[in-house]
Amino acid sequence: MSVPTLFDISLDRHGESPLYQQIKRHIITLIEDGALPPLTRLPATRQLARHLGVNRITVVTAYAELNAEDYISSQVGRGSFVLDRAAQRSAQSPPPPSLRDPADWSAHQFNREMMRLARRADILSFAPGMPATDLLPVEAYRRALNQVLRAAGSQVLQYGPVEGDPALLQAITAELRRFEIQARPQRLLVTSGAEQALALVLRTILRRGDHVLLENPTYLHVIDLLASSGIVVHLVRSDAGGICLDHVARLIQMHRPRLLYLTPTFQNPTGVCMPLARRQQLVELAARHNLLILEDDVYRHLWLGTPPPPPLRALSPADNVIYVNGYSKCLLPGARIGYLLAPTALYANLSAAHQTLDIAAGELQQRALATYLHEGQFARHLQHVRAAHRQRLQAMNEALLAHMPADTKWSLPTGGVFTWVQLPSTGPSATTVYVHALELGVTFAPGHLFYAAGSSDSHHLRLNFALHPPAAIHDGIRRLARAWANARG
Amino acid sequence: MSVPTLFDISLDRHGESPLYQQIKRHIITLIEDGALPPLTRLPATRQLARHLGVNRITVVTAYAELNAEDYISSQVGRGSFVLDRAAQRSAQSPPPPSLRDPADWSAHQFNREMMRLARRADILSFAPGMPATDLLPVEAYRRALNQVLRAAGSQVLQYGPVEGDPALLQAITAELRRFEIQARPQRLLVTSGAEQALALVLRTILRRGDHVLLENPTYLHVIDLLASSGIVVHLVRSDAGGICLDHVARLIQMHRPRLLYLTPTFQNPTGVCMPLARRQQLVELAARHNLLILEDDVYRHLWLGTPPPPPLRALSPADNVIYVNGYSKCLLPGARIGYLLAPTALYANLSAAHQTLDIAAGELQQRALATYLHEGQFARHLQHVRAAHRQRLQAMNEALLAHMPADTKWSLPTGGVFTWVQLPSTGPSATTVYVHALELGVTFAPGHLFYAAGSSDSHHLRLNFALHPPAAIHDGIRRLARAWANARG
Structure with missing residues (x-):
């Protein structure tokens, strides 16, 4: 994979500012301008170092500082992902008043990514709003x-x-x-x-x-x-x-x-x-x-x-x-x-x-x-779907009870396909958990995507309870709980 | 059928202008404003007279004058249709320079009408740009x-x-x-x-x-x-x-x-x-x-x-x-x-x-x-379609030669589905022929519809030569020629 042109950073090699600082500042600008939306994967340190003609330790240092300042989530062997700063900041400051920036395609891109992941056999996805494939007539x-x-x-x-x-x-x-x-x-x-x-x-x-x-x-x-x-x-x-x-x-x-x-x-x-x-x-x-x-x-x-x-x-x-x-x-x-x-x-x-x-x-x-x-046939199909959905919602409820941390809250809807889950506010945010969950082969929709303006809600996530049979739901929520624990570190 | 509200004409029954004049002027305004696009059918004289509470002869007189002045085509037993004034006027004046009025949905409406007529079993249509139904695989x-x-x-x-x-x-x-x-x-x-x-x-x-x-x-x-x-x-x-x-x-x-x-x-x-x-x-x-x-x-x-x-x-x-x-x-x-x-x-x-x-x-x-x-299968299908199209274009050519007036001209395309026909410039316009053709159960696309600005071209029409088998083409063009003769009167 080649390094995107976004990372063609023009470095001042004889200036006062250290090279790792210049790289770090460039990446912060890309994140704050929306050019690198949340959950984007950054180039590997080795790649970016070669691309910029700098020592690899320079890039590692830049990433380490970005990680420490909550701009990215970076772990050896897993790669580095942009975090949702709006969600991170929300504890300190009120949400910005304006509608989501029109130029910000992040929800859009995320939606596409969500659908793509949902079609992969090796990933158990609770993310998309679609009906269960196994129930289609x-x-x-x-x-x-x-x-x-x-x-x-x-x-x-x-x-x-x-x-x-x-x-x-x-x-x-x-x-x-x-x-x-x-x-x-x-x-x-x-x-x-x-x-x-x-x-x-x-x-x-x-x-x-x-x-x-x-x-x-x-x-x-x-x-x-x-x-x-x-x-x-x-x-x-x-x-x-x-x-x-x-x-x-x-x-x-x-x-x-x-x-x-x-x-x-x-x-x-x-x-x-x-x-x-x-x-x-x-x-x-x-x-x-x-x-x-x-x-x-x-x-x-x-x-x-x-x-x-x-x-x-x-x-x-x-x-x-x-x-x-x-x-x-x-x-x-x-x-x-x-x-x-x-x-x-x-x-x-x-x-x-x-x-x-x-x-x-x-x-x-x-x-x-x-x-x-x-x-x-439609009435019979719906009876069949409703019976399956009741089972699956019950499985979701049991799995959340059994595996998620004690302070987790969730809705038990009377219909539709979504459970709206609130993670413990003292623990990691939904987007942080997302990155870890993906590593364990399970995905969901982070809650901040559904807010029209910058969200003050960093700990909600949306689960489609209807997509999978009960056994898969138990398995997926077990993995989600493990991702939460990993994210808490 | 009730009379559309467009015809709620407020008449000055004690004014200087005769009632038939007031009705006529109202309808001219509707036509010129585009509220009554070309080929719209006017209410029957009996209906409109009852609607307005006037003597039927008043409406008949108004329609007769509109007919004489080429605003409408009106014949007993057939109804009255709005004519295309742009096409009528073109012999005298240059076409208007502006793009077709955005508020003018006439091409749009015509297209819809064309598709509707094409689905009727009692009408032989050469109008729409669709492929022949009998050749679909x-x-x-x-x-x-x-x-x-x-x-x-x-x-x-x-x-x-x-x-x-x-x-x-x-x-x-x-x-x-x-x-x-x-x-x-x-x-x-x-x-x-x-x-x-x-x-x-x-x-x-x-x-x-x-x-x-x-x-x-x-x-x-x-x-x-x-x-x-x-x-x-x-x-x-x-x-x-x-x-x-x-x-x-x-x-x-x-x-x-x-x-x-x-x-x-x-x-x-x-x-x-x-x-x-x-x-x-x-x-x-x-x-x-x-x-x-x-x-x-x-x-x-x-x-x-x-x-x-x-x-x-x-x-x-x-x-x-x-x-x-x-x-x-x-x-x-x-x-x-x-x-x-x-x-x-x-x-x-x-x-x-x-x-x-x-x-x-x-x-x-x-x-x-x-x-x-x-x-x-596609290659075989296309061979089959091309053979049929060659036959049908030949039938169209023969039928136009056999039935249409001597000064009619048309293209013999090397592909596609359209023959572009030019009626004798001394005879009736395409829209006038259209109304007569519809009466004989045959339709086509009047040429002026395809011009982005008001057209100077009132005598072209577009025929889809591929839609029907040869016998139907001969029958349809025979009727079209009769419609032309009727329109010439």
Whole structure:
């Protein structure tokens, strides 16, 4: 591996400052400018020394000081990784007030890395928000694909209707009725996953200078979508029942925001499900102040005990809720099928933008999904998934109890796929543990990634409890606990 | 059908101006403001009269005057349609200089309408740019899907790698080598159709105020993508060998454009294929002036006699060509699989934007396509398609000769799917013929849609010669000729 050009450090070999100091200062600048995001691996000392034409001890000294000052985590035989300074500093100073720097792709890069690691056989990953691969209904879907191709033949391999396949629109409408939402197919748009629906809404409805409210922490893709958009983001406090309405009301008074994005049901990353009473108060507040709600409901199907309260869209007295859902979390991520239900006043705009961007899944997969949904297989699949999820959450709870240090806290969600874990505040941060965990072949999502602004939260981590069977969960959490102990040193 | 609110005309019943005049003036305003785009159907006279509470003869008179003044085409029993005034006026006045009004969704709406009509069994459509449904390799693709699902199982229904399935990236790299393009898979991005690749490039690389060169006429989706973008568009003259290089050179001197978009091989809508010598001159000119080229090569596979010259990307001395291709025109529109090959300097930007927008086909279809391509079926499919296309182009030529008026001219392309037809300039315009043709159950794409600025070209139309078997082509062109005669009256 060659040394990246970032490390082409021009050294003043006859100056007053020692060479190791010059190297150290250069690397601190790279870290503070975001050019080296958290968890980046630095070049090996031997490599960098050769690259710069200096003695290896010079680089070792620079790294040792960076390690001592908590810029990097550096251990012989393991390599050196950039630490999350925001998380490290948080104990002393309040979080910076601004939205995450648009130029900072660290969450983005991390997400990519997370997905890559999740596909490696030698790593047990609790990190990504995807459903368990072993629970996907492959055979049933294969039959549906064959049925559609045999019946409709080449028609479904032609360009399809941009608003979505009529059979799928009907199936979605029927499903929405079960959520107590009365929707006309003419207000629906089929998108390439729910993610695309969110991108479509945020980029079509909002203008530069608009104010938007977000839960904090929240879904990190939305943070990315709003970066560099010129949109002013305000972060809403949350508690065990979801976002705090008094805070929403105060932000409405102060900023007249145009839109609130939230996941009221089994939130990502906290797993919280907002109770009915608060939902009702929220939709009334929003209707009164003409606040659009963008409701992300992709975890709804994944309840464990009893179904969650109806969506905000079903409860709202006004036509001001944009409802987004899809089939990636509860059924088939790879089919890339999501949808949005638009308020009447916004439909024409969203539909036109949707057409220009051609954001739609192919008709074959839409029709196959419609066939699958039509045959009542979905309800049986969900029963099967829920039973497995209950087992897996129980295994996660037992494993955390058995292996993690005594002061660790975690949520026991009533649905979704996430456990939100808080490490002991006196011990190592989540990003420090991350580096050690990776070495032991286990990964998770550090909590600070889900905060839109620099986070004061350095000790949370998100675990997907649904991804693996119970035995693997026990094994993984045992390794995680060992990583925590190693990180504490 | 109820009368749209556009026609809620507030009439001054005691004023000096007669009611029919007030109605007529209101409708002219709607037409000139673009609220009633060309080919919109007006309400029936009986309906509008009832809606406005006026005598039916009042509306009939208004429509008769609009008809006489070429605002609408109105005939008893057939309804009244808005005509394209720009096309009508062109004989007298030069075309307006500005890019098509961003607020004018008429091309957009027309495209949607075109696709809708193409799916109707009672209409024979030569309009859309899609491949022939009867030539799609449904069975082979079904087998490939089954093979992938049986071998890779649930993995391919999980979230896939955002940069594209590795097997497909390999297959594309191999195909590019056959086009004389040496590409590394690390410079490729798989997109949801070539359309998405174009959107990704235009929206990521260009900034407000950038200057861009377009062929004129060109692919109408690109005109839509550039609308409301704040990008300054300059139109390049073309001849039988593609864009005129002296005009490109002059526009470079005057405006220092950042990017040139073109389809050098079997252009849409004209079918022109740029000869090798001009390609070489163009890439040298662009390299000298640091002009990015966005090369749309989606028709390359569809040559009829001998393969076209290599792509600009293969000929360019500089790394300044963004190459876009896909499998919608030559294989499977419904799989929604396209790709782009980026210059090294642009890859990181495009890749980051690609990831934020999640513009990718699902892995299942990517892997199935890779399987299909790997097994040498593609080459056999293309032989089959080319043989059919040769037959169909011959049938189109014979039918146009046999049925259309003597002064009609048309191109005989050496590949692609389009014949570019010029009606006699002394006869009715293409949009006028369109309305009559629809009545006879046949449609085409009026030529003015493909011009970025108001067009001086009212007598061209685009026919997809590949869509139907020879007998249907003869039948359709016979009806088209009858529509022309009806339009002449």
